[in-house]
Amino acid sequence: MAKPRVLIIAEAANPEWVSVPLIGWSLSQALGAVADVHVVTQIRNREALLRAGWQEGREFTAIDSEAFARPLWRLGSALRMGEGKGWTMLQAVSALSYPYFERLVWHQFGKRIAAGVFDVVHRVTPLSPTVPSLLAARCARAGVPFVLGPLNGGVPWPKGFDAERRREREWLSYLRGAYKALPGRRATLRHAAAILVGSHHTESEIPTAQRGKCVYLPENGIDPARFSRQATPAPGALRACFVGRMVPYKGGDMLLEAAAPLLQAGRMTLDMVGDGPMLPVLRAQAETLGIAQAVTFHGWLAHEDVQDVLSRAHVLSFPSIREFGGGVVLEAMALGMPALIVDYAGPGELVTPDVGFKVPIGTRAEIVPRFRAALEDLSEHPGKAAEAGARARERVAAHFTWPRKAAQVARVYDWVLGRGGKPSFFDDAPFDAP
Structure with missing residues (x-):
């Protein structure tokens, strides 16, 4: 034909x-x-x-x-x-x-x-x-x-x-x-x-x-040539990564608040990739919460360089509350990394229960403790992220x-x-x- x-x-x-x-x-x-x-x-x-x-x-x-x-x-x-x-x-x-x-x-x-x-x-x-x-x-x-x-x-x-x-x-x-x-x-x-x-x-x-x-x-x-690596996080504390513009609806401030106890206790580190008007606010928030030593703000990175940071993490932590498509979720999944997201709109449709982790949409006061509980669970059970990540990579290869x-x-x-x-x-x- x-x-x-x-x-x-x-x-x-x-x-x-x-x-x-x-x-x-x-x-x-x-x-x-x-x-x-x-x-x-x-x-x-x-x-x-x-x-x-x-x-x-x-x-x-x-x-x-x-x-x-x-x-x-x-x-x-x-x-x-x-x-x-x-x-x-x-x-x-x-x-x-x-x-x-x-x-x-x-x-x-x-x-x-x-x-x-x-x-x-x-x-x-x-x-x-x-x-x-x-x-x-x-x-x-x-x-x-x-x-x-x-x-x-x-x-x-x-x-x-x-x-x-x-x-x-x-x-x-x-x-x-x-x-x-x-x-x-x-x-x-x-x-x-x-x-x-x-x-x-x-x-x-x-x-x-x-x-x-x-x-x-x-x-x-996903362009397989651009996202060709496989997530290889070092053993030890949970390493999470956020990728996105530093603007209110992306939820970077909610993530810092949710992760603060883990970051303070040395049970987790966090990479924040992206630039935007909220970046100074988020830096100040990290100082106020006493977690600056556990959070790395990378600022803006070229698209092809994002996977360098992503591939070192156990999980993409992405509490955005209004995302149409959620391309960064697929990018993480392509590297064999699960995503922890708010179950709403684009990311909620891309992430199924077997390939990632979702918390219900709600108010800020509801999302923060839900995200914290999910991060604590991943910290206590590190094998969950690896298993979901392997399935996430297969899902991307099959459809995306x-x-x-x-x-x-x-x-x-x-x-x-x-x-x-x-x-x-x-x-x-x-x-x-x-």
């Missing part, structure tokens, strides 16, 4: 960045092994793609939408009122420029889509389910299946964390549900042939009439490397092209999603 010819729309796709652009790049590149792909991206990614060895015109096309994108990005950056804050505001303003990008894509590729040059059109990024697509209806009229996603985002703030919500300046998140009434959203979902949903929350926001098109497929993946995810998406292409049934990647797998 010939590989499908796929036009990939990835406005954000950059191998030198992190978060959404890295997902866009990683999935687009991996899909090249299972389909005959051509990637359309924004001009800001052009130089990085060329440095990665891609040939412009053959493997990708860069669309210059900067006339709209640049001023709106600047506006969004100003409105967020602080670096690393107001993410919902930045995304909302930036999304205003996206229709112009798709308009330029259609101007350049519309005739070829209508002529049947491509078997499938797949919009990989934006990941946000709030951004509609004018291409969905146009592809449907041309008889070309339009695949949307993976989509993820907008996880509700849990109760009891309004203070963190305000400190993050997430004022617009109170009104986020209004996106469901935006022009084009329902038409986008109605005309899509398949909708990849990265979380169960995102699937719950898809109208009932369109849920039959949904395929559950978490958006994050980029080549595996490309193979999963290929089955979605077969489905929309009438070459196979609707796929399900976790219901019948050896490691079932909860």
Whole structure:
């Protein structure tokens, strides 16, 4: 069977960045092994793609939408009122420029889509389910299946964390549900042939009439070349690691408070990797709690260097209370390390009981003692982490490397092209999603 010819729309796709652009790049590149792909991206990614060895015109096309994108990005950056804050505001303003990008894509590729040059059109990024697509209806009229996603985002703030919500300046998140009434959203979902949903929350926001098109497929993946080591912690005291931006919702302060008795007693050490506005606060907290000697603040590290610190730990300790995807959880699992997380949103779906450890979501006053109890248990029973870590590594290899995810998406292409049934990647797998 010939590989499908796929036009990939990835406005954000950059191998030198992190978060959404890295997902866009990683999935687009991996899909090249299972389909005959051509990637359309924004001009800001052009130089990085060329440095990665891609040939412009053959493997990708860069669309210059900067006339709209640049001023709106600047506006969004100003409105967020602080670096690393107001993410919902930045995304909302930036999304205003996206229709112009798709308009330029259609101007350049519309005739070829209508002529049947491509078997499938797949919009990989934006990941946000709030951004509609004018291409969905146009592809449907041309008889070309339009695949949307993976989509993820907008996880509700849990109760009891309004203070963190305000400190993050997430004022617009109170009104986020209004996106469901935006022009084009329902038409986008109605005309899509398949909708990849990265979380169960995102699937719950898809109208009932369109849920039959949904395929559950978490958006994050692992590059085996980047995360190739195996966790080899030294024997002795429990060694935990936190990786993430030092911002309120990541819970670094909760982790320090929860771990303080173990750190004071010499039963545990803690590595904190990441930078952000809370870093000075966390350093001061460690001094106040008398645990500074047991906590190492590494600051920002290049993505490829994170595994150097991670691989020396027994467990990833990650009490984030609002995580869409939880890529760092998969990175730890890929090294054979279990994650201790709050059972909510992305991490709660990636970590199953046999590969990691979860504490129920709750208020801060509830999460801290639950995390402390879990850390104490791991300190007293070190074999638990090693056993769960081995299974975690197997789970990642089975489902979450980029080549595996490309193979999963290929089955979605077969489905929309009438070459196979609707796929399900976790219901019948050896490691079932909860």
